Amino acid sequence: MPIHVITSQKGGVSKTTITMNVAAVAAEILERVSPEAGPVLVVDCDPQRSAAWWAHYVGADRLPFSFAEANSPAELERLRSLTQFSEIFVDTPGSLDDNARAQAALNVADHVIIPVLPEPLTVAPVVRMIEQIIKPLGLPYITVFGRWDSRNGRRKLNETRTALLARGFPVAATVLRNFEITTNASIEGLLATSYPRSSHEAQRDFVDLTREILRDYLPVAEALPAETPGTTISVSALGDMTVRAGE
Numbered sequence: 001m002p003i004h005v006i007t008s009q010k011g012g013v014s015k016t017t018i019t020m021n022v023a024a025v026a027a028e029i030l031e032r033v034s035p036e037a038g039p040v041l042v043v044d045c046d047p048q049r050s051a052a053w054w055a056h057y058v059g060a061d062r063l064p065f066s067f068a069e070a071n072s073p074a075e076l077e078r079l080r081s082l083t084q085f086s087e088i089f090v091d092t093p094g095s096l097d098d099n100a101r102a103q104a105a106l107n108v109a110d111h112v113i114i115p116v117l118p119e120p121l122t123v124a125p126v127v128r129m130i131e132q133i134i135k136p137l138g139l140p141y142i143t144v145f146g147r148w149d150s151r152n153g154r155r156k157l158n159e160t161r162t163a164l165l166a167r168g169f170p171v172a173a174t175v176l177r178n179f180e181i182t183t184n185a186s187i188e189g190l191l192a193t194s195y196p197r198s199s200h201e202a203q204r205d206f207v208d209l210t211r212e213i214l215r216d217y218l219p220v221a222e223a224l225p226a227e228t229p230g231t232t233i234s235v236s237a238l239g240d241m242t243v244r245a246g247e
């Protein structure tokens, strides 16, 4: 029951987008490779309630995961006892500064996912956060580049990526590209698992990122095969896999 906490020093960097879409893809992958595993849970501890609104627009009957709100450090603490869930993804408020809820979420985390915008100016706050807040916790963590606009070229992405790698920070191989369908997904009640066929590129980014995360935390015995391009739900293209339960 790993608890993944999605957090950042800055607001508007894709925390909620990553939480909702990675949880949706994880739910589909787990249902396929490990049907005996419990459901995925998404927890919104941001008073803005962006994830809760998004879940509302998707509709309870279409959500591929369970959903909960956590309003206090005590409620977050309780997540530790929810052993019925296979993976828990916690979306946190905009900024870690003076934020008791985000700190409380980190206190129950097994793994931290840190979204980063591919712009050189974002490096300093990310370095500060990792060195001062994440590393002292001794938790595994991964940085993920989000909202990369490929039309602007790779220069800024590469510079930012190199700066993080040079400090020894883990960086996800998957870069989440900027797609209009992702910008509008919350209000349209869409999750990456329900993107139309025409948006399979946008969907693929979330599938690839989720695979990276599940590879570390499932653990899956074999490498996940590449998905068939153009499938509506890419995870459905996965072959049979053996999961080493209990490892």
Ligand SMILES: Nc1ncnc2c1ncn2[C@@H]1O[C@H](COP(=O)(O)OP(=O)(O)OP(=O)(O)O)[C@@H](O)[C@H]1O
Pocket (backbone or CB within 6 Å): 010, 011, 012, 013, 014, 015, 016, 017, 018, 046, 048, 050, 092, 093, 094, 095, 146, 147, 148, 176, 177, 178, 179, 180, 182, 183, 184, 185
């Ligand atoms: N890959 C993407 N492609 C297009 N739009 C994106 C992508 N990722 C995020 N966005 C958009 O960027 C905006 C910020 O994303 P999001 O709300 O997920 O960030 P956040 O870190 O949760 O923000 P906050 O700190 O306010 O909670 C949203 O409008 C979202 O739709």
Ligand SMILES: [Mg+2]
Pocket (backbone or CB within 6 Å): 015, 016, 017, 046, 050, 051, 091, 092, 094
């Ligand atoms: Mg958010």
